[in-house]
Amino acid sequence: MNYYFGRGGAKLIPYLLLLPGVAVYFLISLGPSIATSLYSLTDATGIQGAPIRWIGLENYREFLFMGQASRDNLDALGRTLIFCLCVTVIQFVLGLAAAVILNQKLRGRNFFRTLYFMPVIYGVVIQGLMWTLFLYPLGGPMANLLRWFGGRSEFLGGQPAEAFAWVIVVQIWANMGITMMIFLAGLQTISSELYEAAVIDGAGGWQLFRNVIWPLLTPSVNTNLTLNLIGSLQAWQLFMILLGYRNGTQVLGYLIYATGFGQTSGSVTTSFRQGYAAAASMVLFFLVLAIGLPVQRFLRRREERILG
Amino acid sequence: MKKLLSLLFAVLLICLSLNSVSAAPAAQKTTLSVLIHQNPPMVAFMEAFNAKFEEKYPDIKIDMAVVNANDLSTVTQTRLTANDIDVIDVFGFANGVQPYMKNVDAPNWQQLIEAGLLMDLSDLPFVQNYDAATVADAGSFDGKVYEVNLGRVSYSGIYYNKEMFAEKGLSAPTTWSELVDACKAFAEDGIPCMTAGGKDGWPIFVGAYGLIGSVYPDQAALVEGLWTGSLKWNDEKSLEMWEKMKIYAQDMMEAGASGVAGDAAPGRFASGAVAMFPGGTWYAAAIEEIAPELDWGYIPFPGSDDSADNQYLFGKYDQGWSIAAKTPNRDAAIAYLSEFSDPDNYQEFVTAVGFIPTQPTAKLDTRIGNEVAPYLENFRVGYEQYWVAPKGAGQFANPWASYFKPFGTYDDAQTLADKAQADLQSGLDALK
Numbered sequence: 001m002n003y004y005f006g007r008g009g010a011k012l013i014p015y016l017l018l019l020p021g022v023a024v025y026f027l028i029s030l031g032p033s034i035a036t037s038l039y040s041l042t043d044a045t046g047i048q049g050a051p052i053r054w055i056g057l058e059n060y061r062e063f064l065f066m067g068q069a070s071r072d073n074l075d076a077l078g079r080t081l082i083f084c085l086c087v088t089v090i091q092f093v094l095g096l097a098a099a100v101i102l103n104q105k106l107r108g109r110n111f112f113r114t115l116y117f118m119p120v121i122y123g124v125v126i127q128g129l130m131w132t133l134f135l136y137p138l139g140g141p142m143a144n145l146l147r148w149f150g151g152r153s154e155f156l157g158g159q160p161a162e163a164f165a166w167v168i169v170v171q172i173w174a175n176m177g178i179t180m181m182i183f184l185a186g187l188q189t190i191s192s193e194l195y196e197a198a199v200i201d202g203a204g205g206w207q208l209f210r211n212v213i214w215p216l217l218t219p220s221v222n223t224n225l226t227l228n229l230i231g232s233l234q235a236w237q238l239f240m241i242l243l244g245y246r247n248g249t250q251v252l253g254y255l256i257y258a259t260g261f262g263q264t265s266g267s268v269t270t271s272f273r274q275g276y277a278a279a280a281s282m283v284l285f286f287l288v289l290a291i292g293l294p295v296q297r298f299l300r301r302r303e304e305r306i307l308g
Numbered sequence: 309m310k311k312l313l314s315l316l317f318a319v320l321l322i323c324l325s326l327n328s329v330s331a332a333p334a335a336q337k338t339t340l341s342v343l344i345h346q347n348p349p350m351v352a353f354m355e356a357f358n359a360k361f362e363e364k365y366p367d368i369k370i371d372m373a374v375v376n377a378n379d380l381s382t383v384t385q386t387r388l389t390a391n392d393i394d395v396i397d398v399f400g401f402a403n404g405v406q407p408y409m410k411n412v413d414a415p416n417w418q419q420l421i422e423a424g425l426l427m428d429l430s431d432l433p434f435v436q437n438y439d440a441a442t443v444a445d446a447g448s449f450d451g452k453v454y455e456v457n458l459g460r461v462s463y464s465g466i467y468y469n470k471e472m473f474a475e476k477g478l479s480a481p482t483t484w485s486e487l488v489d490a491c492k493a494f495a496e497d498g499i500p501c502m503t504a505g506g507k508d509g510w511p512i513f514v515g516a517y518g519l520i521g522s523v524y525p526d527q528a529a530l531v532e533g534l535w536t537g538s539l540k541w542n543d544e545k546s547l548e549m550w551e552k553m554k555i556y557a558q559d560m561m562e563a564g565a566s567g568v569a570g571d572a573a574p575g576r577f578a579s580g581a582v583a584m585f586p587g588g589t590w591y592a593a594a595i596e597e598i599a600p601e602l603d604w605g606y607i608p609f610p611g612s613d614d615s616a617d618n619q620y621l622f623g624k625y626d627q628g629w630s631i632a633a634k635t636p637n638r639d640a641a642i643a644y645l646s647e648f649s650d651p652d653n654y655q656e657f658v659t660a661v662g663f664i665p666t667q668p669t670a671k672l673d674t675r676i677g678n679e680v681a682p683y684l685e686n687f688r689v690g691y692e693q694y695w696v697a698p699k700g701a702g703q704f705a706n707p708w709a710s711y712f713k714p715f716g717t718y719d720d721a722q723t724l725a726d727k728a729q730a731d732l733q734s735g736l737d738a739l740k
Contacts, residue, residue: 048389050423067700068734132507137564154714157506157566161717244378244509247703248717261382271413272385 033285039278046260046274059279073255073280077287080233080251083168084291087232091172092224095179100213102180103187113184117177127174128241132156135166160248167238167249174238175231179224186220187213215306222299229295233288252287256280338640342372343387344397345380345627348571349593353660361647368640378508381416388425394635395644397627398426401446401455405696408535410739412696418449426454427631432642434649442666446625455628456649459663462623462680463588464518464690467595470603472499472583480607482615484522484552491560494583500562503582505570512565512715513708515586516556517690518609520707521622523549524691531694534732541707541732542725549707550721550728552611557712560584566715578602590626592662592676606679621683622690626663701735704728 006013040059044052064070098116102109119127135155137143146152156163190213198212214221236253243249245258260277344354351374358370375383380399387393401417413419420426429435430453435443438456446457468480476494481487491501505511523545524530533539540546562582565573571594577585578599585591586609595604610618629648631641647653651669658665662676664684671677697705704711704727711718718724 045419045423046389047385047419047423047425048391049425050419062699067738068702068705068731069700072703132567135567137567138562140567143564152563154564154566157512158714159717246509247711261385272381272416272419273413 036278036281036285039275040282042275044275044278045272047272052275055275059276060283062276063279063283075248076250076252076255077283079164079249080253080284080287083164083171083235083251084229084232086168087171087175087235088225088228090168091176091179091228094172095176095224096183096217098176098180099183099187100209103184113180116180119174120177122174124174124237124241127170128238131166131170131173131242156242160246163243163246164249167242170242171232171235171238175228179228182220182224182227183217186217190216218303218306222303225299226292226296229292230288233284233291252280252284256284337367337369338637339369339371340395340637340640340644341387341393342370342395342644343380343383343393344372344374345377345399346374346571347377347590347661349590349597350661353657357648357653357657361644364647365640365643368643370644384420385416388420388632391632391634393632394637394641396630396632398455398630399627400693401457401625401628404449406532406535406694408532409696409698411699413699415696417455421449421454425633427633427635427638427641429453429456429631429645432646434642434646437649437651437654437669438666439668442625446666447628455630456645457625457628457666458654459626459658459661459666460623460687461589461626461663462621462683462687463514464521464609464620464622465586465589465606465680466502466515466518466609467577467585467587467591467604467606469577469580469583470605472580480605481610482607482618483610483613485613487560487610488555490583495559500582501560502584502586503562503565503568503573503576504586505568505573506561506566506710506715507568507572508570509710511570511573511587512557512561512710514588515609516553516709517622517692518586518618519549519552519556519611519709520691521620521688522609522611522617525617525620525688527622527688527691528694530691535698535736537736541705541729542722546707547721547725549611550725553707553709554712554719554721554724557709557715561709561715563714566710574598577604588623589662589664589676589680592674592679593660596675606676608683619683620686620688621680622688623664624690624693625666698732698735698739700738702727702731705732705735 041054041056042052043055043059044050062070063073098112102113102116122130134140135142137152137154137157140155142155143152153162156166194212194216195208198208203211234253236251236257239249239251239254240257245254250258256277259280260274261272342354342358344350354372358372362368362370373383377399380397384393384396384398388396398417400415404418405412405414414422417426429447435447435453435456438447442457442460443453447453447455470480472494473480473490476490476497478490478493481490494501502515504515520530521527524539530539534541541550568576573585573587574591574594575598576582578595580602585595589606592606595602608618608621612618629645631638631645635641648657649667651667654665654667655670657663658667658670658672659674662672662674664672664677664680664687672680692706695706704724707728710716711724713719718727
């Protein structure tokens with residue numbers, strides 16, 4: 001489709017209209033990203049007025065190759081991937097299942113749609129507080145339930161692997177509503193005639209899902225997978241609220257925050273290391289890129305193949 | 309069109325003139341932004357002090373922000389950078405980089421000074437109200453004063469419930485064996501021995517600093533020894549410490565302590581749910597407020613079987629006041645700290661918060677003051693105030709009891725000792 005904006009100077013109108021958007025993009029997205037990549041090559045503290053020295057790739061060397069700390073960083077990277085895989089897969093499956101069920105003409109479906117979506121609007125702090133109370137080891141609901149079966153646990157304050165698993169549960173609980181709503185929106189774009197035609201042709205429930213719903217949900221599948229992947233790779237707030245800075249539980253996102261802003265445990269003083277944190281951010285960026293780009297490419301090709 | 313523009317212009321002029329008339333008196337009032345960390349008795353004191361200050365200085369309005377202790381340095385950095393704060397509560401000023409430490413980052417307070425963000429207070433009269441040793445040890449850098457430190461605290465003691473001890477026919481433990489026996493006696497009755505605010509992380513291990521202290525009373529020498537290699541986390545002496553830390557984490561600390569919030573732990577002790585509470589002197593005010601009638605005592609953590617080794621209280625210089633160098637409200641900020649440092653006001657502060665005073669005229673004439681008085685001669689700055697990890701050191705290079713099950717993954721003292729030393733050594737080797 002061609003747009004006509006006139007002759008001479010009027011030809012500039014579309015570019016002028018684009019300018020505010022591009023300026024905002026540069027200001028709040030691309031600009032800081034470029035700055036971060038430059039910061040990662042310095043010893044910047046993030047403190048206004050502090051001298052900044054160019055140190056080349058030293059931050060990357062320290063993050064990836066210096067002593068046990070670098071191996072701890074790589075462990076955090078591994079945990080980030082595990083977190084991403086678990087959250088993406090489970091949230092996707094649960095969101096899809098909830099959407100398919102709640103797309104039926106069931107009594108109380110609006111109530112359940114609201115119920116499942118509600119955690120999304122709470123915000124991270126409220127979500128964290130709710131689960132902290134739910135998992136309170138001295139008489140919280142979950143502790144009482146476990147006690148009936150003769151068990152006990154420290155939950156969020158206990159074994160790092162268990163605490164980490166609980167953050168996965170909370171992340172999925174907190175965001176499954178979005179996944180479900182995107183699938184619901186996708187399901188409602190599928191014409192009822194297609195369902196009827198498939199049923200007349202003798203399709204059962206599984207065949208209907210596999211041959212009608214699943215292919216036509218492709219745009220929603222792509223959106224959800226992309227959002228879940230990037231969201232879970234960058235997650236850190238729930239870790240901070242539920243666990244704090246604990247050995248064996250950090251993911252890259254939280255590591256970056258804690259390093260960059262000198263987050264302390266009690267009064268044990270740390271330093272502000274925004275140059276180092278920027279280097280860790282760049283590692284996370286390349287991780288997101290390395291996973292996100294092939295997945296995007298695969299999904300786009302799949303969409304073209306299915307929907308043309 | 310012209311008429312419309314003229315009308316709009318006239319309306320704009322009227323609005324501006326009205327605004328300038330109404331804004332004139334308000335412009336006289338200075339708003340002083342103050343940042344402190346969450347500590348209930350201190351917050352309560354500061355609110356009362358601010359009201360009194362505003363009454364005395366009607367032209368100054370105090371805007372006080374309270375943040376979690378773990379977030380204080382983050383908020384300090386961001387608000388100083390944004391030039392959005394005037395008076396700041398600064399933590400941990402005492403622990404600087406020692407000459408034998410190589411390739412480490414300066415602590416954040418030093419970074420703030422070097423960036424020119426904290427005001428030089430050297431010539432201000434209120435600094436003279438504080439004792440010279442404190443000003444030198446916990447407030448000065450490169451010969452200039454940047455902070456007035458408000459008090460010392462001990463964190464290596466244990467609160468104990470005298471009534472519960474008396475019921476069991478026990479006296480306050482003075483040795484490790486007595487402590488173990490006391491805990492066993494309470495456990496027989498199904499009473500958890502100790503609790504801590506493990507939800508906040510650090511309180512679960514802070515009590516055990518007394519254990520480190522009983523093995524290494526000279527904490528500065530301990531840190532130097534670890535850096536220079538003359539001491540190891542897995543040598544025979546340290547192994548005894550790890551063995552005891554395991555008992556502390558697994559047999560003494562109550563199950564579920566990791567879920568107790570830092571400010572809820574004193575309440576749990578005050579309610580009689582546990583017999584002891586390892587923690588800092590700053591908790592005393594909260595315990596007294598919750599249970600004024602409770603008969604409690606405070607003793608140094610008895611980490612050794614020789615009671616002579618258990619006479620030390622380890623602690624730190626706690627918070628202090630600094631002023632933002634670029635504050636536009638310099639006079640108001642100085643007036644605020646001058647007023648706070650007035651001996652009468654400072655005495656009220658010490659009484660409310662329970663700090664061991666840093667003004668020579670003030671007395672900690674409270675219950676906790678009386679409890680720690682016999683040990684003040686043996687007060688020592690604790691390990692964590694000296695410790696700066698070498699770059700490249702692993703995350704287990706610090707000796708925390710919370711690494712043991714059920715709070716962590718380790719179940720064997722030797723394994724954890726080896727891991728702690730390996731993590732430290734890795735950083736030391738990276739320097740070569």
